[in-house]
Amino acid sequence: NPTPYNLNLTNRVKHKFNPEVSATCPLCSELDGIRHRLPHCPALEYLRADDHWSQLQGLPDAILLGGLLPHSSVMEDFATQLDNLRFPMVEPLPEFDGVHHLFTDGSGKKGDFPNEFLCSFAVTLAEPHSAENLPLLSALLPGREQTVFRAELAAVVVALQYSTCSNIYTDNQAVALSVQRLLLLGWDEKYWANKGNLDLWRSVWALLCRPGCSHRISWVKAHRAPHQASGAHDLWTIIRNDRADAAAAFCDRLVPLDLQLARDQLHHENCAFASIRRNVALFQRNVWQHFT
Numbered sequence: 001n002p003t004p005y006n007l008n009l010t011n012r013v014k015h016k017f018n019p020e021v022s023a024t025c026p027l028c029s030e031l032d033g034i035r036h037r038l039p040h041c042p043a044l045e046y047l048r049a050d051d052h053w054s055q056l057q058g059l060p061d062a063i064l065l066g067g068l069l070p071h072s073s074v075m076e077d078f079a080t081q082l083d084n085l086r087f088p089m090v091e092p093l094p095e096f097d098g099v100h101h102l103f104t105d106g107s108g109k110k111g112d113f114p115n116e117f118l119c120s121f122a123v124t125l126a127e128p129h130s131a132e133n134l135p136l137l138s139a140l141l142p143g144r145e146q147t148v149f150r151a152e153l154a155a156v157v158v159a160l161q162y163s164t165c166s167n168i169y170t171d172n173q174a175v176a177l178s179v180q181r182l183l184l185l186g187w188d189e190k191y192w193a194n195k196g197n198l199d200l201w202r203s204v205w206a207l208l209c210r211p212g213c214s215h216r217i218s219w220v221k222a223h224r225a226p227h228q229a230s231g232a233h234d235l236w237t238i239i240r241n242d243r244a245d246a247a248a249a250f251c252d253r254l255v256p257l258d259l260q261l262a263r264d265q266l267h268h269e270n271c272a273f274a275s276i277r278r279n280v281a282l283f284q285r286n287v288w289q290h291f292t
Contacts, residue, residue, distance in 0.1 A: 011023050011024060011032035012031060012033045027043035027044070027291075028043045030042075034065050035061070038284070039057065041287075043290075044287060044290060053283065055279060056276075059280070063280060064280060067277050069276075069277070078262040078265075079144040080262075081256075081262045082142065082144045082259070083143060084258075085141075086142055087142055087154070088137060090137070090162055092161065092162055092163065093162050093163050095164070095165075098165075099165050099214075100125060100166040100167070101128060102125060102126070102136075102159040102167070102169070103123070103124045103168075103169045103243070104122070104152065104159050104168060106148050106150075106151025106153075106172070107245065107248035107252075108120075108147075108148045111263070111267060111270075112267065113266075113267070113274075116267055116270065117147075118146060118252060118255070119140070119147065120141060120251030120252060121158070122139075122155060122250070123135075123136045123158050123159045123244070124136060126236075129236075131239075133240045133243045133244075135243075136162060137158060138247050138248065138250055138251045139254075140251055140259075141154055149174065149197070150197050152170060153175050153204075155170070155248070157203045160207035160215065164213045165214045166214075166216075167215075167217075168216070168218070169217075169219075169237060169240070170218075170219060171245070172219075173219045175217075176218065178201070182204060183215065183216075183217070220237045220241045222241060225238075
């Protein structure tokens with residue numbers, strides 16, 4: 001919070017609740033208020049005589065008084081580049097008498113600021129009783145809604161497109177339980193309408209409803225060492241889930257140039273805004289210290 005003290009508790013505010021409290025500034029006897037204390041109180045003119053104030057005095061009230069920053073065009077450009085991403089085309093696997101074992105995972109690449117978050121996902125094909133684990137797809141998550149949960153769910157959507165008969169593994173328990181609910185109870189519009197990522201859940205349901213399809217989904221506990229396996233099959237899932245996780249994390253190296261440039265510009269603006277907010281907070285603190 002850029003406002004370390006509650007600047008709303010000025011005498012003008014207190015006077016509204018208790019008329020016995022004077023509504024004037026205790027330092028200069030003018031009508032009190034946040035707008036008075038920060039940019040106008042003559043008793044604090046010395047605080048506005050340094051270089052910091054020259055950088056702050058032209059700021060909008062939302063920034064100077066509340067530390068709130070605007071939704072900038074740079075942020076919108078980054079979001080637009082994310083919207084321009086598309087889910088990759090999937091070539092279905094050759095059909096055979098067995099079941100395809102598909103491991104899915106999602107990953108998030110943190111930036112120095114929350115709005116720089118970038119997600120990716122991956123799908124791998126594993127062979128039972130074998131060390132093989134073939135990466136099928138690694139991709140960035142399309143759309144401005146960037147969450148690891150959505151990336152995990154997107155990976156399941158893509159996995160369902162690869163095969164009409166599959167065992168899908170995910171280390172996101174919420175995704176696994178929700179897909180299991182769909183398999184057991186079917187689509188309930190009233191239930192799913194209140195869920196986030198509705199577009200992806202509709203895709204999951206449409207893929208599950210294809211004629212002749214047979215799917216199972218299992219939850220795999222993530223980030224376990226091989227020695228923690230409870231048996232041979234558990235060891236098999238641990239190793240393959242780790243490889244799917246690595247494939248998902250690799251996607252941040254596949255960022256298109258336009259998206260990377262937009263992200264770099266957003267980072268530069270975030271740094272500038274952080275400096276402004278820091279200076280605003282310091283100035284607010286220096287002002288407020290005179291009223292405590």
